[in-house]
Amino acid sequence: xxxxxxxxxxxxxxxxxxRVAVVAFALLVLLTLAAAFISWSHQRAIAETRARFxxxxxxxxxxxxxxxxxxxxxxxxxxxRPLGPLAAFDPGVDAYTGNSMFLEGHRQNTANFGDVRQSSxxxxxxxxxxxxxxxxxxxxxxxxxxxxxxxxxxERGTLRQMLVQGVSARQLVAGKLLAxxxxxxxxxxxxxxxxxxxxxxxxxxxxxxxxxxxxxxxxLALWAVIVILVSAMMRRGxxxxxxxLALWAVxxxxxxxxxPDIAANxxxxxxxxxxxxxxxxxxxxxxxxxxxxxxxFTAFKQKMLxxxxxxxxxxxxxxxxxxxxxxxxxxxxxxxxxxxxxxxAVQAAQSGLMNGFGMISPTVALRRLSMAxxxxxxxxxxxxxxxxxxxxxxxxxxxxxxxxxxxxxADDVAQDAGADTRKRISADHWQAVPEFRFQPxxxxxxxxxxxxxxxxxxxWLAIAALALIPIARHVQKARR
Amino acid sequence: xxxxxxxxxxxxxxxxxxALILVALLSIAAVAAGMAEVARQxxxxxxxxxxxxxxxxxxxxxxxxxxxxxxxxxxxxxATWDAPEPLAFASLGLRDVxxxxxxxxxxxxxxxxxxxxxxxxxxxxxxRFDFAFVLxxxxxxxxxALFHDLVSGEREAGRLRMLDALPxxxxxxxxxxxxLRGGLLYAALxxxxxxxxxxxxxxxxxxxxxxxxTGAYLxxxxxLTLLVGRLRWSSVANAATLAGLWLVLTLILPTVAHxxxxxxxxxxxxxELSMAxxxxxNRAWDIPREETMTRFYAGHPEWRNSPPLPPAFHxxxxxxxxxxxxxxxxxxxxxxxxGIEARDRAAQALGWVLPSVGVQAALxxxxxxxxxxxxxxxxxxxxxxxxxxxxxxRYLFTDTPFGKEDFARTPRFPSS
Numbered sequence: 033x034x035x036x037x038x039x040x041x042x043x044x045x046x047x048x049x050x051r052v053a054v055v056a057f058a059l060l061v062l063l064t065l066a067a068a069f070i071s072w073s074h075q076r077a078i079a080e081t082r083a084r085f086x087x088x089x090x091x092x093x094x095x096x097x098x099x100x101x102x103x104x105x106x107x108x109x110x111x112x113r114p115l116g117p118l119a120a121f122d123p124g125v126d127a128y129t130g131n132s133m134f135l136e137g138h139r140q141n142t143a144n145f146g147d148v149r150q151s152s153x154x155x156x157x158x159x160x161x162x163x164x165x166x167x168x169x170x171x172x173x174x175x176x177x178x179x180x181x182x183x184x185x186x187e188r189g190t191l192r193q194m195l196v197q198g199v200s201a202r203q204l205v206a207g208k209l210l211a212x213x214x215x216x217x218x219x220x221x222x223x224x225x226x227x228x229x230x231x232x233x234x235x236x237x238x239x240x241x242x243x244x245x246x247x248x249x250x251x252l253a254l255w256a257v258i259v260i261l262v263s264a265m266m267r268r269g270x271x272x273x274x275x276x277l278a279l280w281a282v283x284x285x286x287x288x289x290x291x292p293d294i295a296a297n298x299x300x301x302x303x304x305x306x307x308x309x310x311x312x313x314x315x316x317x318x319x320x321x322x323x324x325x326x327x328x329f330t331a332f333k334q335k336m337l338x339x340x341x342x343x344x345x346x347x348x349x350x351x352x353x354x355x356x357x358x359x360x361x362x363x364x365x366x367x368x369x370x371x372x373x374x375x376x377a378v379q380a381a382q383s384g385l386m387n388g389f390g391m392i393s394p395t396v397a398l399r400r401l402s403m404a405x406x407x408x409x410x411x412x413x414x415x416x417x418x419x420x421x422x423x424x425x426x427x428x429x430x431x432x433x434x435x436x437x438x439x440x441x442a443d444d445v446a447q448d449a450g451a452d453t454r455k456r457i458s459a460d461h462w463q464a465v466p467e468f469r470f471q472p473x474x475x476x477x478x479x480x481x482x483x484x485x486x487x488x489x490x491x492w493l494a495i496a497a498l499a500l501i502p503i504a505r506h507v508q509k510a511r512r
Numbered sequence: 513x514x515x516x517x518x519x520x521x522x523x524x525x526x527x528x529x530x531a532l533i534l535v536a537l538l539s540i541a542a543v544a545a546g547m548a549e550v551a552r553q554x555x556x557x558x559x560x561x562x563x564x565x566x567x568x569x570x571x572x573x574x575x576x577x578x579x580x581x582x583x584x585x586x587x588x589x590x591a592t593w594d595a596p597e598p599l600a601f602a603s604l605g606l607r608d609v610x611x612x613x614x615x616x617x618x619x620x621x622x623x624x625x626x627x628x629x630x631x632x633x634x635x636x637x638x639x640r641f642d643f644a645f646v647l648x649x650x651x652x653x654x655x656x657a658l659f660h661d662l663v664s665g666e667r668e669a670g671r672l673r674m675l676d677a678l679p680x681x682x683x684x685x686x687x688x689x690x691x692l693r694g695g696l697l698y699a700a701l702x703x704x705x706x707x708x709x710x711x712x713x714x715x716x717x718x719x720x721x722x723x724x725x726t727g728a729y730l731x732x733x734x735x736l737t738l739l740v741g742r743l744r745w746s747s748v749a750n751a752a753t754l755a756g757l758w759l760v761l762t763l764i765l766p767t768v769a770h771x772x773x774x775x776x777x778x779x780x781x782x783x784e785l786s787m788a789x790x791x792x793x794n795r796a797w798d799i800p801r802e803e804t805m806t807r808f809y810a811g812h813p814e815w816r817n818s819p820p821l822p823p824a825f826h827x828x829x830x831x832x833x834x835x836x837x838x839x840x841x842x843x844x845x846x847x848x849x850x851g852i853e854a855r856d857r858a859a860q861a862l863g864w865v866l867p868s869v870g871v872q873a874a875l876x877x878x879x880x881x882x883x884x885x886x887x888x889x890x891x892x893x894x895x896x897x898x899x900x901x902x903x904x905x906r907y908l909f910t911d912t913p914f915g916k917e918d919f920a921r922t923p924r925f926p927s928s
Contacts, residue, residue: 052749056756063764070771085783092791097798107794110787125633128609132783134623134790142628145782148609148636149628150852152773152859153873153882156606156639157766164767172759176752270747274527274657277755281653286538289645292635293545303556304630305591305613309567316570323574379632386634403634410634447824 035199039207043181044214053177060173061222064165068226071161075120082112082131086468094463098456101434102357108136109427111468113143113416116407118237120230121244122163124408127155135424137361140368142304143417162223163402166248167395168284170219171255175276177215178259180269181208182507187268191510201508205500209260216252223248240405240478243486247401250489254394257496264503287393295382301375311367318363332359346441353444354436361432365425372421376414383410390488397492401485407473411481415473423468434461518692528693531657536700538646543708546601546642550712553612557593560613564591572919581907581914582827589615592896592925594889597880598712602705602722603644605881609636616893618900620834622789622841625890626782643705644875647726648868649762651701655733656754658693661747662686662738668747694734702726718878729871762868769869773858779851785844792840796833808832811839818909828908835901849887856883899923
């Protein structure tokens, strides 16, 4: 044990003396802190703007004057997706999805005004977040600091000396790994402290936060092992450096880029235009509300008349046009749900395929874990879309029901000069429409979604650690 | 003769050959992936027409019963599309996140123009695998791999003194080596691109521009590598320094600049514009209808002689308040757009300092897939929407019946 710690201490002392290494390390810490601060202030600004807009939208909705309820169905409502606290660490897809939505009757609108469509092309270079620094840049620093750990000793002939003096290759490899792992811990530490500070609320999200901490620790440890493995395998330091750089370029930069292309080609997503047209066709097949002789709507009318025991719609105790609006929205909404489910299923298949690349690249696995635990992945966005649709449906049906109950049929179909005033109902009703409240995913859901990624990373780490055994044997051969 | 000797030497260097083959494979894969994506987008656009026909035919058949132009204008959605340019395969730019097809109707445009397409954000997040990516991110790494030890490697092998001692030849030897390695690397990158460009029918001028851009970017990195090589450090130190430079130039500075630009140039949220437009449009139901018509006729005097509104609902009022609603937020829409353009210009300006950004921007511009292309598509939608409005207004404001044959007369989106 003492041999291992001696070797580790020696390696660390060497790194401390290397000015370039110290500067690079300091720069990375600075970058992490800067990323954390920028991310945090960005997240606060977003949260503040969205909350302000949400309040403004609610105020405007409630401030509408006396109106026909159907006018309010078309006036609609704006809702905003709030950002969870962990988004300051890993904002995930937030910049790529719209974060506001206009909700109205008969239509399902898209979430609009994502950052990606109102920023310069620089956004496609990646975003400076603590997650980005740890996923992409930290491994590179570990490579620079550790590529020579074993290769250097071999190149200078000191490896043979040590082995002859009785240090075992295992001890040597373990010592070098210990040194690099210590550096990895030091690299991860500022990010984790910043994470704790900016994410706050540790009690509610303790589980996901622990997974993130564990995941990034495993990731950095994995890179430390990989660096030592390659350094021990190669004959010269330069070969080790080039091999590691190539490995990094493939695992961190290339595979995460290729995976989406493969996923997108494997599972084609229907366009919005096609979905819209398909929904319209389905609706026409169901029935034509404009046609008085349409079988579907005639049957609906008969059902209503029977239900209330009258023979004419004029005699109904409720406004038939309101009933029709409720029924129509029910039909369209069911179709929206069907098509949205299909689209979600395709997207889930795409993401599933992409996550499979975590078996080739630990960066993909970590990204999956990180976004899932932070609640900023595709599931988080779908959660918003589903709640938005549920809220839209409830709001529109509440207003349609008002049309059925609070506006008489006679007024609703009247065309005379004073009819417009008689059709309007009191503005108090708008205040009775509840505000949109996004329900964030419970910590247990986030935890469950992030576990596959964590598992994959741990398997990576275990395999890499096991590979150290034959590598140590290989190093031992230098004695001869 | 000498060049052949150098070539033999290079062919024997296993790592160099491996690197060159890998570059060629990556370039081929990127070009193929880009072309597949562009073909897919073309297919999607081609699929629109028959579906639109069916949709409009169904609307036409029931509108024809009452012949009300308002119903035709309200219920018909019209397709617009932004077909990829031949060069789009080299740089997909924003085409994966911004819609390239959008349906609009003659109602308020500001509530329709910013709608998005259904796409999986998790796939868009890492960016697409296209030629621009291979060139901007990967090519410099290969330059570093091939050039970092050009001189230092010989020094470390103990051959440098001997090479320098060759009478008068030393300089030419290095030039030859650099030219050979650079030329092969360039060929490995550019030939697949050229093949893709020829297959896609890219105009010669654009072809030359992209090839020139590729060469210039490679030269920048080769120059930088040789410059670092002159510091007479060891090969390892060269490689580490260069990888660090690559990290700063292609990953760190662009992301820092993104934050700085978005902080410095606020765009005023687009959603503000949407909310203001909604207020303007819906207010029409609560004010005297004549007020709306007066404002409308002031901006569109050509319809002033239209008969007065009947006591009952009339579609021309409905369309008038949508038009007025759009016009009332026009300054906001212009400001929103100016903000986005200013951000884009700032990034372009940065391209003169940061080659990675400059090349990415120039490629996307040449391929017509950048923000400017998106905004130009929005302009074309605006222009088309304007002709749609004019077309329907002719019927609405003169109470001309709108029959099946009029559907055939509806203006179509002009293919650019």
